[in-house]
Amino acid sequence: MDFAPTTEQELVVDSVRKFVEQECYPHEQEVERTETVPAEVGEAIRRKAIENGFYAANMPAELGGGGLDTLTMTMMERELGRTSFALQAFVHRPSNILRACNDEQAERYLHPTIRGERMDCLAMTEPGAGSDLRGMKTTAVRDGGDWVINGTKHFISHADLADYTVLFAATGEEETPRGKRKKITTFLVDHDTPGLEVREGYRSVSHRGYHNCILNFDDCRVPARQVLGEEGAGFDLANTWLSASRLTVGTMCVGRARRAHEMSVEWSASRKQFGQPIGRFQGTGFKLADMATEIEAAEMLCLRAAWLHDQGRMSDQDAAMAKLFASEMLARVTDNAVQIYGGMGLMDELPIERFWRDARLERIWDGTSEIQRHIIARSLLRPHGA
Incomplete structure (x- = not known):
């Protein structure tokens, strides 16, 4: 294994370091003081990240992303880690789970997210189920051509900025050698879907300005085409x-x-x-x-x-x-x-x-x-x- 950076990797590291120092460092104290990132600051960072090719750098080039390999991406993440989490979050790296989108979902979610037109967030954690993913209480029940979702997620990072949620919900049970266990299915849920409420979360002493949110699902109905991947394969x-x-x-x-x-x-x-x-x-x-x-x-x-x-x-x-x-x-x-x-x-x-x-x-x-x-x-x- 040779971890000596290539010329290209050195260029990425130097470019991201300068970007962080020039675009993020000057706003750190204001974010700490106000516990929020001003809209114009976040938009400027996002726009300049897109211009510099840093946005969605983790996504394959054939999908419109930066196409960086994991080793180079790790070096880039190291430099982004030097600044406020709330600020560098606007240099968005979409969740890799979106690569499970089918063609129709990719047009509505994956591609717009890579282009910076939409933003995703991920909802797994619940008030009564943190590390125990199988213990989640949020359910999705099939009703004709739809799924009806009920339950609560919390500690959902930047849900206040996102346009849609990648949601994990229990969709039944299955028998295993160790007894019954919940089947988990993943859904794509737009934030303007009736029955979904995005609420302000808890005030954290860590990563001020990077907000966590609470998502309440009350008979939130989504069509079957919103299932990401296979039913029951969310785990x-x-x-x-x-x-x-x-x-x-x-x-x-x-x-x-x-x-x-x-x-x-x-x-x-x-x-x-x-x-x-x-x-x-x-x-x-x-x-x-x-x-x-x-x-x-x-x-x-x-x-x-x-x-x-x-x-x-x-x-x-x-x-x-x-x-x-x-x-x-x-x-x-x-x-x-x-x-x-x-x-x-x-x-x-x-x-x-x-x-x-x-x-x-x-x-x-x-x-x-x-x-x-x-x-x-x-x-x-x-x-x-x-």
Whole structure:
């Protein structure tokens, strides 16, 4: 495996880094203060992302996307991870699950989303079912040529900006060697569909300005043509999406950790105590060394998983390891950054406290650290019949 970037990859990294610094950094404090991205700012970022070829870069070129391979996409995500999640979200990367669209669905959903004319969001999590996807209570019942949906989803990212939802709902039960289990089906639901209410969600201390929403379905009727993929195959679709998403979370953690570390190094070199830079004291210098080592290790895990994905060989274990280590690494790096900055590390004049707050969420969404460890342990034990 050779992870040395090609000339093309270096160009992508440099271009995205400059884009983030010029288009996103200047708005970070306002987003933190107001907890929202002004409409004109979001639209400007989206428009410039399209002009620069960053928008939908994860989608195949034959579909109108950027056509980047997973390894190059991982490098791009790392650079986007350096800025506010609320801002870089306007450089939209449609969910890979949309590639399951049939021809008619592609014309109505996939292609307009790639072009930036429509925006998707994904609805799996419920108040009583987070990591346990099979435990969802939202149901879809067949009624003639329609499906009638009832239930509630929450923690749905950027549903307030989206035009439609990729919804997972229970559509019956099936017998398995371990007993009955729910069949999960995926639906495409337009936000102007009667019976669907998109409500403001909870106020989070992490990723301010990147809103979560609550979706209420009350006899929401959608035609059968809105089923994405095969009826009852939603669980397989979800697993396909989650692996790629976990790799994205991991690599964005690396980007944010690099920015926190760079700021910590600069501070340690310029801040003086007892007549010398604080970086010369072992208590600070060793922290910087450990931070740098962990960041490199996390990045290698992410790059390795991305390389394996391009070879068609990435396992759930590979993605879980990348997400687990990178998210927990970010927690340690940002905590050390606060310690290095001292009191100023907790003041909102600097982004250090934001990095620290934002890091906490990464160990929860897209599968908690406990879920990642479960996936890894299961992969290790399965070959032994345990």
